[in-house]
Amino acid sequence: MTAVYKAILNLVIAFFFVISLEGIARKITARIQRRIGPPWYQNFIDIFKALSKHPFSNGWIFDFGVLMALGGAIATAAIIPMGSTFWTPFPNTDNFFVIMYLFAVGSLGMAMGMVGSGSPWSAIGVSRALTQMLGYELPYLVVMSSVMYMYKTSSIHLLIEKQATNGWNLYVMPIGAIVAFISLIGMLGKKPFDIAVAPAEIASGPMAELSGKYMGLLQIMHAFSIFVEVGLFVDLFLGGGSLGWFLVKFIVVWVLATLISSVLPRFRIEQMLKFYWGVPLGLAFLNALFVLLGWTF
Amino acid sequence: MFTLLVALLIFSVVNYFISKASWRVGSIINALIGSYLIFQVFTIPKGTEVTIGKFLGETLALQWTNAGFYFSFVSLLVIVAVMFFAIKWLDSQKHPAAFNMFILMVTAGSLGVFMAKDLITLYIFWEIAVLSSMLIIPMGKKESRKAAVVYAVMSAVGTYMFLYGAFMIYSRYGTFSMPEIAKNLANDPSTSFKVAVVLLIAAAGIAKSGIFPLHTWLRIAHGNAPDAFSAVLSGQLVKLGSYVLMISVAVFPSLKIFANLKLYSGVPAPNYFLIALGAASIIIGTLMAIKQDDMKMLIAYSSVANGGYILVGIGTMDPLGFEGGVLHVFNHALAAAVIFMAFASVVYRTHTKKISELGGLIHKMPITYIAYLFAIISLAGIPPMSGFISKWMIYQALVRKGMFITAAIAFFGSIGSFLYVFRPLAGVFLGQLPRKYKDVKEVPPIMWIPMLVLVAISFVMGVWPFPILQPIENMRADFGIAPSFKIADAQNWLVRGFSGSWNPVIVFNLFITGFIVAYILYTLFPKPKKVDLLKPHKEEGAPINIYTSGEFIYTPELYHYNTKFYAGFERMYEKHPSWEKLLYMLAKFFHDVGEWIHGWFFRPSPSAYTFWLAMTILIIFWVRW
Numbered sequence: 001m002t003a004v005y006k007a008i009l010n011l012v013i014a015f016f017f018v019i020s021l022e023g024i025a026r027k028i029t030a031r032i033q034r035r036i037g038p039p040w041y042q043n044f045i046d047i048f049k050a051l052s053k054h055p056f057s058n059g060w061i062f063d064f065g066v067l068m069a070l071g072g073a074i075a076t077a078a079i080i081p082m083g084s085t086f087w088t089p090f091p092n093t094d095n096f097f098v099i100m101y102l103f104a105v106g107s108l109g110m111a112m113g114m115v116g117s118g119s120p121w122s123a124i125g126v127s128r129a130l131t132q133m134l135g136y137e138l139p140y141l142v143v144m145s146s147v148m149y150m151y152k153t154s155s156i157h158l159l160i161e162k163q164a165t166n167g168w169n170l171y172v173m174p175i176g177a178i179v180a181f182i183s184l185i186g187m188l189g190k191k192p193f194d195i196a197v198a199p200a201e202i203a204s205g206p207m208a209e210l211s212g213k214y215m216g217l218l219q220i221m222h223a224f225s226i227f228v229e230v231g232l233f234v235d236l237f238l239g240g241g242s243l244g245w246f247l248v249k250f251i252v253v254w255v256l257a258t259l260i261s262s263v264l265p266r267f268r269i270e271q272m273l274k275f276y277w278g279v280p281l282g283l284a285f286l287n288a289l290f291v292l293l294g295w296t297f
Numbered sequence: 298m299f300t301l302l303v304a305l306l307i308f309s310v311v312n313y314f315i316s317k318a319s320w321r322v323g324s325i326i327n328a329l330i331g332s333y334l335i336f337q338v339f340t341i342p343k344g345t346e347v348t349i350g351k352f353l354g355e356t357l358a359l360q361w362t363n364a365g366f367y368f369s370f371v372s373l374l375v376i377v378a379v380m381f382f383a384i385k386w387l388d389s390q391k392h393p394a395a396f397n398m399f400i401l402m403v404t405a406g407s408l409g410v411f412m413a414k415d416l417i418t419l420y421i422f423w424e425i426a427v428l429s430s431m432l433i434i435p436m437g438k439k440e441s442r443k444a445a446v447v448y449a450v451m452s453a454v455g456t457y458m459f460l461y462g463a464f465m466i467y468s469r470y471g472t473f474s475m476p477e478i479a480k481n482l483a484n485d486p487s488t489s490f491k492v493a494v495v496l497l498i499a500a501a502g503i504a505k506s507g508i509f510p511l512h513t514w515l516r517i518a519h520g521n522a523p524d525a526f527s528a529v530l531s532g533q534l535v536k537l538g539s540y541v542l543m544i545s546v547a548v549f550p551s552l553k554i555f556a557n558l559k560l561y562s563g564v565p566a567p568n569y570f571l572i573a574l575g576a577a578s579i580i581i582g583t584l585m586a587i588k589q590d591d592m593k594m595l596i597a598y599s600s601v602a603n604g605g606y607i608l609v610g611i612g613t614m615d616p617l618g619f620e621g622g623v624l625h626v627f628n629h630a631l632a633a634a635v636i637f638m639a640f641a642s643v644v645y646r647t648h649t650k651k652i653s654e655l656g657g658l659i660h661k662m663p664i665t666y667i668a669y670l671f672a673i674i675s676l677a678g679i680p681p682m683s684g685f686i687s688k689w690m691i692y693q694a695l696v697r698k699g700m701f702i703t704a705a706i707a708f709f710g711s712i713g714s715f716l717y718v719f720r721p722l723a724g725v726f727l728g729q730l731p732r733k734y735k736d737v738k739e740v741p742p743i744m745w746i747p748m749l750v751l752v753a754i755s756f757v758m759g760v761w762p763f764p765i766l767q768p769i770e771n772m773r774a775d776f777g778i779a780p781s782f783k784i785a786d787a788q789n790w791l792v793r794g795f796s797g798s799w800n801p802v803i804v805f806n807l808f809i810t811g812f813i814v815a816y817i818l819y820t821l822f823p824k825p826k827k828v829d830l831l832k833p834h835k836e837e838g839a840p841i842n843i844y845t846s847g848e849f850i851y852t853p854e855l856y857h858y859n860t861k862f863y864a865g866f867e868r869m870y871e872k873h874p875s876w877e878k879l880l881y882m883l884a885k886f887f888h889d890v891g892e893w894i895h896g897w898f899f900r901p902s903p904s905a906y907t908f909w910l911a912m913t914i915l916i917i918f919w920v921r922w
Contacts, residue, residue, distance in 0.1 A: 007807075057825035058843065061659055061666075061727065067819060071812035078807055090807075092791060095799045097689050102804060104679045104715065111719060112670070115727040116659065118830045119843045123723055123858035130716045131866045134709070141708040145696045154693065155797040208844050213822040217815070269865030281705075288701040 006089040007078035014077045014227035015220065017247065019043045021254050022223065028255065029262040047216045055212025058117040062209070065113015070217050072106030073224035080231045081157045083246030088157040096144060096154045096232075103228055106221060107133070110206060117209035125205020129189075129196035131269055135276035136186030136193070142284035143176040143183075146291040147236060156232070160240040168239040172296045176287040177237045179280045184253075186276065187229045190261035195269055230254055298359050299347045301337065302409050305330075306425070309401035313394050320393035324384045327397050331377035331404065338369045352417050355473050360414035363771040364548075368411045368540050370768075371627050374754065375532035375634040376404050378747035379525050382638050385743045386525050389645055392436050396523070402429035403529065410537055415473035416463040416498075420456065423501070423537065427452050430534055434522045441521035444514075451514040455504025459541070462497025465490075475548055483553045491554050492567050499545035499571060506538025506604040509577040513877045516585075519597030524641030524650075527593055531600045532634030539607045539626050546571065547776045552614050562698045564613060572612040576706040578605030581876070583713035588867045590860070592643075592652050592721045596636050599676065599717055602710050603629040609707060610691040613698060616779040617794060621690025623769050624762075628675055628684040631755045635672035635748050639665050642740040642748075643725060652721055656857040657730030660831055661737040666726045668748035673718035675755045678711055681805040683759035686766075686792060690784070693794040716863060724859030731854040735834040760805040763787040 023040040030037025057063055079099055081088035088094055111129065114122040147169060148154045151162045163169055170177045186193040197205050210218060230253050231246075238249045267275065290296060308330070316323030345361040380400065387393040402425060409422025431452070434445040467473055469490065470481040485491055502508075507515040515535075519527045545551075546568055555565030564572070582602025589595035603625065610622025642665045643658060644650050659666045675684035688711060695704040739745070758765045766785035774780040784793050791798045832839045833853050840849035850856055861867060 051822045054823045055825040056828050056842070058828045059660075059830055063819070063825075067812060067815045070815035070818070071808065074811035074814055075804075075807040078811070090800070090803055092789075093799045093803045095689075095794070095797050097692050098680065098799045098804060101679050101685055101689075102808070104677070105674075105808065108674070108677075108679060108715070108719075112722065112727070115723040117843065118657070118727075118729055118828075118841065118853075118856070120728075120856045120858040121844065123728060123862075126719070126723065127858075127862050128865065130719060131863055134712045134716060134866070137712045138705060138709055142701060142705050145701055145704050148696050149699045149701075152697075152795065153797050154696065154794060158797070203844065212825070213819070214825075216822070217818060220818075270869050273866065273869060285701065285705075288699075292699055292701075 003089045006087065009087075010078050010080060010082065010089060010227075011074060011224070013082070013247075014224050017250075018223040018227045019047065021251065022226070025254065025258040028258050032259070032262045043219070047219050050216035050219065051213045053212040055214050056209075057214070058119075058209055061116035062113050062214075065109050065111075065116055066214050066217055068109025069106045069113060070109075070221045070224075072102065072104075072109055073221040073228070076103045076106065076228050077224040080228055081160060081235055082231065082243055083160065083235065083249075084240045084242065085157045085161060087243055087246070091155075091157055094156045096148060096156060099156070099228070099232065100141075103225070106225065110218065110221070114206040114209065119209045121203045121208035122206050124202050125196050125198075125208070128198070128202075128205065128269055132186060132189075132193060132195055132272060135273045136183040139179050139276055139280040139284040140183035140187070142281065143180045143287055144236070146173070146176060146284075146288040149288075150291045150296065156235050160235055163239040167297070169237040170239075173287055173291065174297075175283050175290070179284045179287065180233060180237060181253075181257075182280050183276070184229060184233050185257050185261060186272070188226060188257060190257055192261070192264040192267045193272060194266055195272055198266060226254075230257075298341060298345060298361060298412055299349050302359075302405050302412070302422075305401055305405035305408075309398045309405065312401060313398035316394035316397040320387055320397060321384065323394065323397040324380065324387055327401060328377065328380040328384060330401070331373060331380045334404070334408075335370070335373045335377060338366060338373060341366075346414065349418065352473070353467070355415070355417075355467075355471075357418045358414040358474070359409070359412040359418065361412060363768055363775050364540075364543065365411040367623070367768045367772060368536065368626070369408050371630050372407050372411070372533045372536065373404070374751065375630050376400065376407075376529060378634060378751050379528050379638065381747040382525050382528075382641070382744050385741050386641060386645060390436060390523060396433060396436060396526070399429040399433045400526075400529070402426075403433075403534070407533065407537060411540060415475060416459075416466070416478075417473050419541075420460060420463065423456065426534065426537060427456070427505075430526075430530065433526050434518055436526075437521050437523045440517075441523075444517040444521040448514045448518040451504050451511050454511060455501040458497045459501035462494050462500070465494055465497065475544065479549050482549050485554075488555075488558065492558075495545050495549060495551065495554070495567055496570070498549075499542055502538040502541035502543075502545060503571075503574065504538065506535045506542065506607065507578065507601045508538075508604055508608055509574045509581060510876070512578055512581065512601045512604075513880055515601050516594050516597045516877075519600065519637075520591055520594040524593070524644045525638060527597075528634040528637035528641065531597065531637055532630040535600055535604060536626050536630055539604065539611070539622075542571070542608055543611050543623070546611055546614060547619065547778070550777060552778075562700065564698065564700075568612045568614060572609050572700075572703060575605040575608030575612060576703050578602060579609070579706050579710035583710045583717065584870060584873070586717040587713060587720070587863055589717075590652050591650055592640050592725060593637070593650050595652075595717055595721065596633060596640070599714065600629070600633055602714070603633070603676075606688070606691060606707065606710065609703060610687070610694065613694050613700070614778060615694040615698060616773060616782045616784065617690045617697065618694030619773055619776075619778050620766070620769050620784055621687045621694060623772065624683075624690065624765065625687035627758075627765060628687050628755065631751045632672045632676040632684060635668050635751050635755075636676065638744075638748050639669040639672065640721075642744055645740060645744070646737045647734055652724035653860040655725040655731070655734075656728045656854060656859055657726075657830065658734065658737065659726045660730055661734065662726075662739045664739055664745045664749070668745065668752050669726065670722065671752040671756065672748075673722060675752075675759070677714045677718050681756065681759045681801070681808050683755045683762060683765070685759065686762050686801070689792075689799075690794070693797075697795045716866075720862045724857075724862060728859065729853035729857040730831065730834065731857070732834065732852075735831075760801055762792065762801055766792070
């Protein structure tokens with residue numbers, strides 16, 4: 001039963017903490033661009049406003065896709081360990097690949113629902129999002145393979161424990177951590193990798209048809225996704241610690257990603273792919289080679 | 298067992314005449330026989346052996362093993378589903394009687410392959426399966442005659458190498474029986490002989506399951522075969538190749554045979570060669586599938602990629618990799634069969650297989666859509682469908698072995714599969730419905746029930762995989778691949794990897810809980826107004842209420858994005874080198890040489906004939922002396 005309470009805590013933290021952080025990110029970006037920016041709770045206001053409006057639905061697959069997206073994101077966010085074995089809701093199931101692929105349920109649901117809306121903008125956005133996935137996942141998964149190979153486990157809470165004795169992976173394999181961070185920016189869909197959304201070119205891509213509660217629910221889904229993506233990075237590269245430490249590290253990673261993204265323009269699709277399959281993938285293999293040779297710190 | 302196979306072969310001919318009278322009766326009988334066979338494979342006790350004859354003084358025999366049971370069961374699932382599907386679908390075909398006959402022959406041939414104890418019996422039934430399937434392929438469109446030829450040639454390349462290998466073994470050990478060969482190979486001192494023999498036997502599997510150098514027939518044959526038969530081709534016949542590959546690395550225990558040839562982290566060099574071919578197939582299959590506009594060819598290329606996965610998994614000979622590869626046979630069989638049947642349903646109603654001509658069929662064929670959706674979730678390896686389990690196992694094996702490049706290619710294939718399975722989903726089923734399909738209807742229940750049954754099996758096995766994992770564990774124990782390591786732990790509901798496990802029931806429950814929470818949130822907030830995407834089809838000139846940057850939509854199909862779906866990515870490898878073109882250049886070269894010889898030797902003049910006749914006689918005499 002405790003597993004269920006812990007999973008619920010995961011979701012509560014993912015909701016309040018990440019949506020606040022999104023607001024803070026807007027504030028940071030605004031300050032970099034010398035604007036005042038919205039208050040930190042602006043995203044809560046946005047979501048509740050969206051949820052309370054009368055929406056339009058483009059057919060049953062549109063509804064189903066939104067539900068599948070949110071459901072998949074909730075399921076994934078519930079498994080993520082928060083920095084220690086104690087805060088691991090399901091110690092038997094927190095396998096890295098399970099999390100990565102369960103996470104894909106949400107993406108597939110969103111893609112399906114949005115293309116089901118019948119808008120060409122959404123279809124273009126989804127095709128871009130999937131292509132981008134091909135870009136960032138490859139270096140990321142190679143780095144993760146080398147991490148799992150080194151510690152001989154793919155269970156995330158065990159990887160956290162191993163880091164407690166061995167030192168943070170950020171120091172053990174700095175190249176891998178950098179590559180994973182670059183992939184993380186792509187995963188978060190932040191600039192320069194906001195190709196899928198690209199408001200100026202394709203009218204926010206997948207989101208073109210969202211109105212009212214659909215928009216609100218997908219914003220919540222987005223918050224859960226951020227929790228999964230950043231949470232995994234913190235767990236796998238920044239060691240363990242108490243719940244508070246986990247959240248502090250989470251904030252640091254998030255703010256760093258925001259700072260980087262707020263000064264960069266957008267890549268084109270093929271530029272993005274060439275970028276990810278160039279230096280980051282090469283470094284990921286280099287990192288794997290170092291792990292194979294035992295050249296880790 | 299032998300009587301069963303012979304009865305099937307004889308009855309297939311009888312069924313031809315029944316089907317000539319009424320093909321529908323024939324196809325119903327087919328489906329009933331198939332269902333009976335599924336029950337039959339459970340009743341045959343393991344280890345049953347039947348002698349069927351003699352060849353070169355060696356007894357030919359059938360033997361019922363765990364591996365044979367597993368492969369027969371998977372094959373029959375696919376074939377029976379297609380047989381039920383065909384009861385209605387056949388009315389769009391020109392030769393239903395012949396189809397009924399040959400599909401029974403394919404069944405008999407494949408079952409024989411899985412039952413064979415020696416290489417010659419395997420070869421005989423192999424040819425029955427290949428030839429009868431080769432005769433079904435030309436029943437499709439115009440292109441399909443050529444497709445059958447390509448299929449036959451590629452298949453022949455594999456089988457001749459297989460036969461050559463079999464006779465090499467016979468001349469050295471004097472036996473064809475597989476268990477005997479395995480024993481002899483393990484004690485043989487000659488490395489080059491062992492490598493040659495194993496790779497020659499594997500060649501049949503490489504040709505049949507569409508692995509890299511011999512993969513080109515899949516696109517042509519699967520793309521042009523009669524639509525429902527593509528499901529059998531991709532779901533079942535290709536798995537004959539996986540079975541032979543499994544024989545060449547697992548039944549002939551490659552870890553023991555090549556104990557002194559270990560290349561990297563315990564994988565022997567010949568296995569590594571096969572894994573490299575599998576990896577090449579994953580890359581080629583994925584990249585080519587992404588850019589196909591013909592939906593059947595798209596999935597044909599995906600079969601190339603998935604054949605690569607199976608080979609990579611089995612080739613590692615790691616307990617996880619082996620089980621993952623073998624389980625992937627099941628997953629891909631079911632997923633590919635459902636996808637091809639869904640496409641057959643679409644073609645049955647719309648008469649086209651070009652993604653760029655279709656769209657919005659979800660409004661007309663929702664059940665086909667649901668079947669396709671769940672099949673692609675399984676094919677892309679997303680939980681809670683069973684496709685995830687095999688991919689998870691293969692990844693675990695690759696990571697554990699530290700095979701990073703192969704792992705990266707496997708990841709590429711997996712993410713790439715999201716791309717290519719989404720293309721028909723978006724292009725054919727979602728989006729805007731073209732005007733010419735406004736009267737299309739859902740296919741009748743006899744066509745969608747088999748699809749949903751296969752999808753349901755795949756789904757249940759994704760949530761509770763232990764019934765399907767147990768036979769594979771038995772197989773692994775038979776082949777002696779780390780028999781003490783237990784992967785399926787049904788007591789604790791766990792699937793175990795190397796020091797890391799997961800509980801499929803929890804994953805499913807989480808998914809369902811997430812979905813329910815999402816649904817509750819959904820119902821809490823105001824009800825939506827409906828946007829009717831079919832409005833222009835109902836009222837002439839009525840616009841749809843979707844965002845189009847200020848224009849009204851009167852011709853919805855113009856707003857359907859399905860041509861060059863991944864243009865940004867496709868552009869990057871437009872000018873790729875083509876293996877197929879190279880093969881065609883070779884074929885043309887031989888054709889031209891043949892023409893030249895033909896022109897010289899077969900001049901249509903009596904004097905030339907006399908000249909060559911005299912030359913031949915002279916040569917014969919010269920050789921004699």
